[in-house]
Amino acid sequence: MLKFSRIPVLIFSVAILLFPSIAQLVPAISHYTDILVFAGLYCLITIGLSLLMGYAGQISLGHAAFFGLGAYFSAVLTTRYGWNPWMVMVAGTLFTSIIAGAVGWPALKLKGHYLAMATLAFGIIVVIIFNEEIEITGGPDGLTRIPGLKIMGFAFNTVERYYYLVWVLVLAIFLFTANLIQSSIGRALRALHSSESAAMAMGVDAAKYKLLVFIYSAALASLAGSLYAHYLKFINPSTFNIFFGIKLLIMIALGGMHFLWGSIIGAIIISFLSYEWLQYFEELEILVYGGILLVFTVFAPGGLAAIPHMILEKVRTRK
Amino acid sequence: MEQITFAGQLFQYLITGLTIGSIYAMVAIGFNIIYDVTEIINFAQGEFVMLGGLIMVMLHVTVQIPLVIAFAGTVMVVTLIGVLVDRLAIRPIRQPSVLTLIIATIAVSFILRGIGMYFWGKDPYDLPAFSGRTPILFFGAVIQPQYLWIMGFLVTIVCGMNLFFEKTIIGKAMKACAINKDAAMLVGINVNLMILLSFAFSAAIGAVAGITITPIAFMEYDRGAILAVKGFAAVILGGLGSFTGAILGGLILGVIESFGAGLISSGYKDAFALIVLLGVLFFKPSGLFGNIEISKIKRF
């Protein structure tokens, strides 16, 4: 499971980096690049969530709030105060990390359902604040005219350029996280997930590790939020509600939480469902998501990424 | 015309708070019944309430079935839905872990919400109040007759549940499951049936809550989520596993919310219940009447 072979990653990286060029040549799928930008942003969140849920075994239903905090931090400070977007992005990620630490510290002492509800409650409170503090956040109407990103004159003002910005970042974070999993920290997380008592007896500070992973995943979500704000150039509170928070959960359940690349598959598939395939069937959207979540929970709890393994197991036991 | 005194205003908040608190109490009771027998927190509890309201609208308003029959019919349909949830979503899970069950009930809540949106769209719906809307003036507070219906139903449900769990064989069997599932199995209690019944009861009570609240607060397809979270807040405030706690927790929560919305900020109305939830979880997870031993032992 943890034999991390670089070859599939290499193939995927090449494919993902070549995609925009191919898409530009085929009119029917040329808008897929835009969809994949969103998918990439969601990947940043799901990579962190996957680490939290699949390896540290903790559940968070409120990560949409961290996504939102990053987005609003960037939007507010760049539109109302004219600060440099990059600095704001870094500051916002730090700020969200601190909030995550403050919330996570007491919340992660809770188990199972308690933690799920606590994170859900936190997520709802954050969105209420976005809606109510109109002076700062623009209320339900949100904020517009958010500036784009540029470095020394080079502006990320086309879909393709933003695509590369996002996906290079995704691949870098993916590698970083994969390294984490392979390291002693990853081992400690898996140990915690398997037997918290034994792990603690072997010197693993359970509280510290759970908090670390929680903060890491929140930071990634915040970063994704900032990038989202500068791409769309418009945000409003309804984007960051519990519906989205649970959609993130679905991405992970679909892709598979025990393999890191499952988080990428899940994010991509759900993005296409949202923006492409179910576009005209809004009434069905919720049903489809619920259905996917249920089917995978009951029949394939390991998600799509675990299916090759499940097949191998079946073949092995049949022999 | 009577002067609206500040005391009268406060009393008004109290009455409204007790009314909405009764709804939260009903949701909380529903949570407790399922939790007691199965140790599952049913994240879809709020959707039972939502469906109760919307189905009642369809039967009573659209199809014009008389109130009492429509009421009974709605409760029956939602109970059936509760049974289906257990059979189709919960029972089939082969390796039930806390994480899996949480996700399963979340999935169910989505599916039910999707069904709600598919059939009723996004609009809010109204129901005629059971005995009209002529307000009763009482010590400076305006009491809608519907408030009394809600509180009355809560009392009925509480008495009914008490009788059921104390006096009937099935009720006692369900309590046995709550205390020790394996022992219950060993003495021949059909645990699967008990689980089914717990879902059925919770669904029925949820439906009653939905039907009775719609004339006051409307009902739309996505109300379930926030109701579930507030109902959970009530459960935790009162103490998970405690019947009395669920009722008191719900009422207290409703009153806090009402006073908060009235005196501090109506925009942040929902936040009050959530802050109570976080406060209890972080500082006293056993709640007012719960037992910390119970919450620790019960496989959380």
Added chain:
Amino acid sequence: MGKESPDTILTIENLVMAFGGLMALYKPDIRVKRGSITAIIGPNGAGKTTLFNIITGFLKPDEGSVQFNGNSIKGLKPHEISKMGISRTFQTVELFDNMTVLENVMLGFHTKEIKSFILSGLRTSRLRNHENEIRKKSEELLKFIGLHQKWGEMANNLPLGEQKILEIGRALASSPTLLCLDEPAAGLNETESYRASSLINAIREKGTTILLVEHDMKVIMNISDQIVVLNYGQKIACGTPEEIQRNVQVIEAYLGDEGNYVKD
């Protein structure tokens, strides 16, 4: 009471632990000598595992003191106690079933690992070298306990006897000065018990002090230097295996009508 001898590695004094109305432990004063094997025995419910959980930080006693190498460890968390040099196994084997035999042992080295988040994510060469060292040490440890061949197996695929040996091995990884074994021979047959006691002796040879809870009398009488007998949370006897075998109270409370136990 009295001056602490440098020979004593663990001192337990005036310990009181109650659960609700049940008195689990009542002042079972115990002194463990450095480098020795001390066994704690007693009927079920005598408080043995409670005592272990207090020593290893999983429980906080209501009253009393627990001194390790002269320092109080009462109230410390399990991971802090691990860092101080106390390691343990569990009554019901608590291996990491999502990891291989080798990985279980590698986790045992956790206190010695580089735990920097950033460095781990960047996977620097210093980190990789350190990881290789840990892997080598783990393999050596596996050789020491005789499980080297099965390094790649999933831990829960091993038979129970080997699982218990593995758990001991994992506990050794942190080079503890005090090793607490909770029923290392429970559920094992004669061969497996023998393997376990040989391992325990070998560990003692290396200078580690061992504290064990056990029901298997053969194992106890064979390897222990000192035996402490608990009953209903109180210490009713303490001495060498010969003394305990002859102690009337112990025989009454615990060994039943067996009388003299034949030592092999």
